[in-house]
Amino acid sequence: MEPWWAFSPEEWTAVRLSLLVASVATLASLPFGLLVAWLLARVRFPGKTVLNGIVHLPLVLPPVVTGYLLLILFGRRGPLGAFFESWFGLVFSFRWTGAALASAIMGFPLMVRAMRLSLEAVDRKLEDAGATLGASPAFVFLTVTLPLVAPGILAGMILAFAKAMGEFGATITFVSNIPGQTQTLPAAIYTLTQVPGGDGAALRLTALSVALSMGALIASEWLATRLGRRVAAA
Template identity: 65%
Template sequence: MIFSTAEMAIVALSLKVAFTATLVSLPFAIAMAWALARGRFIGKPLLNILIHLPLVMPPVVTGYALLALFGKQGPIGEALDAIFGISIAFRWTGAALAAAIMGFPLMVRAIRLGLDAVDRGLEDAAATLGASRWAVFWHVTLPLISPGLLAGAVLGFAKAMGEFGATITFVASIPGETETLPSAIYTLLQVPGGEDAALRLIVLSVVVSIAALALSEIFARRAARKVAGL
């Protein structure tokens, strides 16, 4: 099975969108998971609902909301364009934003489960020995939740690779700019005789997904062995 240059470009764009979405959203996912797992503040249930809302809303609704906010006529998009000359709608960065938002709840949930499983006694012991809160988090908590971090990152990456509804609503499917694997497959299936090309992209999607899961399993096992040796 031979893949064309255009098909490989679609895969490269999809990987760029997925990696960007995962890397940018991971720090925010850690912060939100920490707030939900350890925080005590008014509005915590509301924050929990807002974070997980993309999981239950139709992706098209999320895409439309992004378009209304970040489009050139939207309040955020208009401000970004006027102040910084940045346009997100119908750009690959917009695809990354849509993918990040759709995968964010999955990342937060996985990391929060990791935080809930941490033995608080280890953190208290480190604090008793004089470590600051940041030092406790960096040297004790973060290594302990590394399997959860990896699981969250993989879930976010996989969701970003497969995201379709919110992405195509927000940034459309522009060849070379926003045409990711799901949108390319959908487009080819609407064209007579496009089934063979769609099948090749489907195979590529499966291969990339299996590779990502295999790597995550390897990293997760290494992290688990490291944690067990603490």
């Protein structure tokens, strides 16, 4: 008899898929998150309030609604889904790529908020000093702004990753719950709670999910503090 903490191959598959989905979701949304955070923090333009509302909409919408909207837009018959399949051969619906897309959208507001707060906290005099020395805006951003906001970027990435690891509602609505293909860690836990004798496996995966989430939050805090000290000492 195997101990209760021994994971089955199917459970490890769900864990690996969750890590893949969360990693792809975080990295793919990073440049867009930084761009949107910059626009909201530094640029005045008509419709800024609307953009801010759209960015944070996934936080207040029921996840099932977000998943259904993704199915309409990115399904094979949806306008965006048909476009990506025709031009790039990329299919989202009922694929792990769709799980990554749903997770990225659900974690995007957390990423943008952390980056925006970090950008707003930067002392603009430091950037102005670089500009007065003849540096281009791009050079100032790369050498002055980016190091200063690195803790916020890191915190946003970790929060988005943790959110992606725990995403369930939008994902299961958009890509279903297919073992080995779209069954992430939360979906596997849900499935195990619905079958007789699945409590032990559900407990194992729940414990792992809690450990991963806590580890991500602790790592985010530690790295952000470390980077913050380096920036302050520079």
